[in-house]
Amino acid sequence: MPRQKAPKRIFVKGNEAVAHGAIAAGCKCFFGYPITPQNDIPELLSKILPEAGGVFVQAESEVASANMLLGAGACGIRAMTSSSSPGISLMQEAISYMAGSELPAVIVNMSRGGPGLGDIGTSQGDYFQSVKGGGHGDYRVPVLAPATCQEAYDLVIDAFDLAFKYRNPVLVVGDAIVGNMKEPVIPRKVRKKSDKAASWCLSGAKNRKSRLLKSLHLEEGGLAVHNKNLQAKYKSMKTEVRQESFEVKDAQLVVVAYGSIGRIVKTAIRKLRTQGHKIGLVRPITLYPFPDRVLQTLAKQGKKFLTIENNLGQMVEDVRLAVCGLADSDFFGLLPGLTPSPDDFEKPILKSLKKSLKR
Amino acid sequence: MQVKEKQVFSIPDVIKDRPTHYCPGCHHGTAHRIVAECLAELGLVEKTICAASVGCSVLIYNYLDLDIVESPHGRAPAVATGIKRSRPDAFVFTYQGDGDLASIGLAEIMHCANRGERVSVIFVNNTVYGMTGGQMAPTTLLGQKTTTCPSGRCLENEGSPFKMAELIGTLGGTVFSARVAVNNVKNLKNAKKAVLKAFEIQEKGLGFSFVEILATCPTNWRMTPIQANERVAKEMIPCFPLGVFKDTTKKQEKP
Numbered sequence A: 001m002p003r004q005k006a007p008k009r010i011f012v013k014g015n016e017a018v019a020h021g022a023i024a025a026g027c028k029c030f031f032g033y034p035i036t037p038q039n040d041i042p043e044l045l046s047k048i049l050p051e052a053g054g055v056f057v058q059a060e061s062e063v064a065s066a067n068m069l070l071g072a073g074a075c076g077i078r079a080m081t082s083s084s085s086p087g088i089s090l091m092q093e094a095i096s097y098m099a100g101s102e103l104p105a106v107i108v109n110m111s112r113g114g115p116g117l118g119d120i121g122t123s124q125g126d127y128f129q130s131v132k133g134g135g136h137g138d139y140r141v142p143v144l145a146p147a148t149c150q151e152a153y154d155l156v157i158d159a160f161d162l163a164f165k166y167r168n169p170v171l172v173v174g175d176a177i178v179g180n181m182k183e184p185v186i187p188r189k190v191r192k193k194s195d196k197a198a199s200w201c202l203s204g205a206k207n208r209k210s211r212l213l214k215s216l217h218l219e220e221g222g223l224a225v226h227n228k229n230l231q232a233k234y235k236s237m238k239t240e241v242r243q244e245s246f247e248v249k250d251a252q253l254v255v256v257a258y259g260s261i262g263r264i265v266k267t268a269i270r271k272l273r274t275q276g277h278k279i280g281l282v283r284p285i286t287l288y289p290f291p292d293r294v295l296q297t298l299a300k301q302g303k304k305f306l307t308i309e310n311n312l313g314q315m316v317e318d319v320r321l322a323v324c325g326l327a328d329s330d331f332f333g334l335l336p337g338l339t340p341s342p343d344d345f346e347k348p349i350l351k352s353l354k355k356s357l358k359r
Numbered sequence B: 001m002q003v004k005e006k007q008v009f010s011i012p013d014v015i016k017d018r019p020t021h022y023c024p025g026c027h028h029g030t031a032h033r034i035v036a037e038c039l040a041e042l043g044l045v046e047k048t049i050c051a052a053s054v055g056c057s058v059l060i061y062n063y064l065d066l067d068i069v070e071s072p073h074g075r076a077p078a079v080a081t082g083i084k085r086s087r088p089d090a091f092v093f094t095y096q097g098d099g100d101l102a103s104i105g106l107a108e109i110m111h112c113a114n115r116g117e118r119v120s121v122i123f124v125n126n127t128v129y130g131m132t133g134g135q136m137a138p139t140t141l142l143g144q145k146t147t148t149c150p151s152g153r154c155l156e157n158e159g160s161p162f163k164m165a166e167l168i169g170t171l172g173g174t175v176f177s178a179r180v181a182v183n184n185v186k187n188l189k190n191a192k193k194a195v196l197k198a199f200e201i202q203e204k205g206l207g208f209s210f211v212e213i214l215a216t217c218p219t220n221w222r223m224t225p226i227q228a229n230e231r232v233a234k235e236m237i238p239c240f241p242l243g244v245f246k247d248t249t250k251k252q253e254k255p
Helices: A014-024 A040-051 A062-074 A085-101 A127-131 A149-166 A176-180 A222-240 A259-274 A292-300 A315-322 A342-358 B028-041 B056-062 B076-086 B098-104 B106-114 B164-169 B185-203 B225-239 B248-253
Strands: A010-013 A029-032 A055-058 A079-083 A105-111 A169-175 A182-185 A243-246 A253-256 A279-284 A286-288 A304-309 A329-333 B048-052 B067-070 B091-097 B120-125 B174-181 B208-214 B243-247
Touching: A010 A014, A014 A040, A014 A105, A014 A149, A014 A169, A014 A176, A014 A182, A029 A040, A029 A062, A029 B076, A040 A055, A040 A176, A055 B076, A062 A079, A062 A085, A062 A105, A062 B067, A062 B076, A062 B106, A079 A085, A085 A105, A085 A127, A085 A169, A085 A222, A085 B067, A105 A149, A105 A176, A127 A286, A149 A169, A149 A176, A149 A182, A149 A222, A169 A176, A169 A259, A176 A259, A243 A259, A253 A292, A253 A315, A253 A342, A259 A279, A259 A304, A259 A342, A279 A292, A292 A304, A292 A315, A304 A315, A304 A342, A315 A329, A329 A342, B028 B056, B028 B091, B028 B120, B028 B185, B048 B056, B048 B076, B056 B067, B056 B091, B076 B091, B076 B098, B076 B106, B076 B120, B091 B098, B091 B185, B098 B106, B098 B120, B098 B164, B106 B120, B106 B164, B106 B208, B120 B164, B120 B185, B164 B174, B164 B208, B164 B243, B174 B185, B174 B225, B174 B248, B185 B208, B208 B225, B243 B248
Parallel strands: A029 A055, A029 A079, A079 A105, A105 A169, A253 A279, A253 A304, A304 A329, B048 B067, B048 B091, B091 B120, B120 B208, B174 B208
Antiparallel strands: A010 A182, A243 A279, B174 B243
8 A cells, every 4th residue: 555645734833823824815915023932833924925925014003903903904905913911902902893884894802811911921811802792892702722733724714704795894813822932834835715795895997886884874774784784793703612622421510611721721631530530621713603502512411521721710701601501610710821741731630520410 | 149068077986975973174084085086096995904093993894895893092003904914915004093193003004114004194184183082193283271270281291293104204214204184275286295195106016105295283272263274384394294204115216
């Protein structure tokens, strides 16, 4: 039998994987401002994006980068920005406007510790900001949470497709670990889907009626209709839900964790499994839409839940909401400022398992 | 005897046939008209994308028949950057008031100009926040009373008015920066010349062009339209002198 040729692999940091994913997705513009721990993304793109025929602009602030993104999105062009937590806070105004004006854009957040300047280490403190809107007004954005460098690469590509499918900003939320660890990544040729932007984007009103992209609706009842339409769109995004389920079939306790923490918890679960403990993992890959049906199904099977996050308890609220009336969820939060390891999670998992067996 | 009629004057198609929401005596209508005429005369209408701003002139899209995107308050120069960088063949301009451009959007306008973005900015300076009811603007004159400086703007407490055309003129990426007024026929003609020049500079791909238009706000100045128009010459021009503060095309034309 002929030996199968191994696929071409690149050995890169998660941040670099994001940049390569953007190029593969056909990203034409990148606007960014320096902030740790994501600087590899703009640094790499400042070189490889112009080589790929695109445009790189270092903006004067995250406020400006997000608004440049808005301008490119209005033109129906694939564009991206990246930042980390404090910078993402500054972008919320433009994200709200993009949601209101229904403009596509990809925003990558390699999140760090907060509140305030926090630290430059890993954290999941931006969960609420990411999935509950983040800026002003009643809106949602799809949120994708990679746990590996490969996933960072793949999800950035998917983010562009989602942004144009729904004409909506899309967030990719990693963290300092995902951004800075180095792993082999298999690049892929992307068969670019049609963005179908020609029917709505701005290009100059030649041989057609002029177009207006806006979020202001002053006429009586206008904003009500607009919000109703937006809500219907957010509801339709439910079909995009994705998660990884690991060893849940016979599990007595299901741990819910996402991103790099989900991956570290998985290592802890593998070890505990060898000791005979029946533990499983659900790792949400889309944080919005949230995989609530999957959790409901598991709750109906009588499983108990433990949510583990790198914060003081944010996603746990969505887990509890998902299983409400069927089950509850314990919570273990690793505080930002501490570097997580599988050992950190064994004790809380066993404690929760013991408690659930008593119930 | 039959009288022969000859049309000497018409409104460009790019101006929509509808009444504006602007107050009587407000100069926004005149400024819109100048922009529209320049776009039409240079044949730019079909390739134009406008980044609208926040304030009274956010509704520019109700009056000009162009491709337009709304920007957050002050961010139009960043939005215009995103447009021009992603569609370099488009003609891109922003239309911003003084609160939008010279206060909340100061970083965006300075950096847009300094990068030499190939866009044009029309800056309408009427010394107050019009839409929100006449609060103090970054360009409010010393001594001028507004709803948030009721005893008059005072140097020690509120600082002095920003002179944007001069400031923009100091930046490396700026090719053209001028201040004009539309309070009389002579100034109006010069204003149109400046806007034409600014638009041509973008079309030639030379860099950033900026035109500040001094304008009235009779409602928030608590004046009649005529009083307000007179104030432009009496109080505004002495503080904000008309003229061209930078024009690098002149240098290039010299042998």
